């Protein structure tokens with residue numbers, strides 16, 4: 001068998017962690033603490049997701065530190081964290097582990113690695129202003145309970161929905177989503 | 190009303206025992222019984238709940254926060270802005286909503302440059318900027334700090350004596366503890382005290398602080414993984430002889446209520462641990478009827494719990 005060099009050689013992007021920190025610092029204080037990770041494994045030890053999936057948060061940080069960008073971003077594992085914060089509470093280095101996962105997921109989303117069902121959840125937000133919109137049986141139940149048929153949320157205030165969409169357009173989020181959403185839908189056809 | 194005017198501030202002071210209910214998604218759109226019950230329980234305990242008009246998804250901190258944190262923070266701040274313009278503080282029945290709004294409020298306070306960026310977008314999208322005057326409190330905090338558990342104990346007409354409750358605190362009410370400031374995330378007590386105040390017994394079970402499995406977009410993308418968490422938690426609660434599961438988070442409530450039936454279908458299990466929201470347990474203790482709380486519409490039947498209560 002001929003070895004496919006492309007697949008064996010790990011491509012390293014030594015600037016990857018710098019980029020992650022730069023993005024994260026705009027939202028969270030002290031996100032650069034991830035550089036101080038000593039790979040002790042306390043985070044993985046308490047991780048309820050790691051007990052049943054291949055997700056290992058400390059491995060994510062290790063790979064990010066040595067610049068294995070593709071391996072970090074292009075995987076299902078990254079999306080197996082439930083953001084339960086158990087690891088963030090326990091990290092002896094005081095690293096904002098869960099928040100760092102969210103930042104790295106932001107990079108994945110931006111670079112085209114968003115998951116199909118997640119793109120769908122976004123479409124619900126754009127269309128209804130709710131990730132879980134109302135349905136007919138619940139409308140009936142609301143009336144039966146003496147509540148308004150539609151809750152006093154964006155469901156009752158269409159101008160509010162416009163504002164939510166305007167925000168998503170102005171931040172550039174919608175554009176990033178649209179490209180991947182179209183691709184995902186074409187792939188389905 | 191102009192933003193940040195004296196009028197806004199005066200109203201905020203007046204409304205000490207008045208909160209705008211941030212509904213989020215799961216509460217109004219899947220469990221309106223939680224919405225109705227919470228408003229009624231608060232009314233009976235002397236706290237007025239008003240509508241928060243035109244709010245959206247919080248948006249889910251582990252979901253939209255995982256896609257684009259800046260957009261997440263800006264939409265969350267729009268929700269805070271509505272409360273500020275109404276002159277109200279905010280309360281809610283979902284840990285995800287609490288997580289988003291409490292954290293956004295905190296981050297804007299910590300990072301003025303983030304607040305500036307968020308407000309620039311908000312000004313363009315809504316015409317207003319958020320000043321930062323709104324307080325975000327989980328309903329647990331309102332019950333504990335504004336009402337007090339002694340007052341709740343005094344109001345009980347139907348003590349839940351002999352009922353073993355498995356409490357699921359949920360992750361985002363307690364954690365990250367540095368931001369939430371709810372005390373120990375490893376040994377929380379507040380809901381145990383509350384359950385005791387209404388006459389129920391809180392049972393300890395293995396891995397009580399473990400996540401329900403639904404958060405962070407895991408339920409949306411890898412439902413079987415989320416359900417695997419749920420199965421483990423339910424089994425641990427059953428092993429401790431729980432009669433009922435309760436949680437202060439509408440999303441966890443959904444995952445446990447619907448998830449048990451999904452598990453039964455997918456894995457042939459026979460999980461039927463009644464799931465009753467924590468304000469619904471208070472409602473029962475205050476004498477509300479199960480019917481007015483919509484309890485019979487939960488996916489996992491609650492009858493065994495009613496039988497035990499003698500209802």
Ligand code: SF4
Nearest residue numbers: 037039040041043091
């Ligand atoms: S607990 Fe903290 S220091 Fe230890 S491996 Fe995990 S992230 Fe690194």
Ligand code: SF4
Nearest residue numbers: 047081082084085087
């Ligand atoms: S936040 Fe994510 S990585 Fe950390 S313990 Fe929870 S599931 Fe595991």
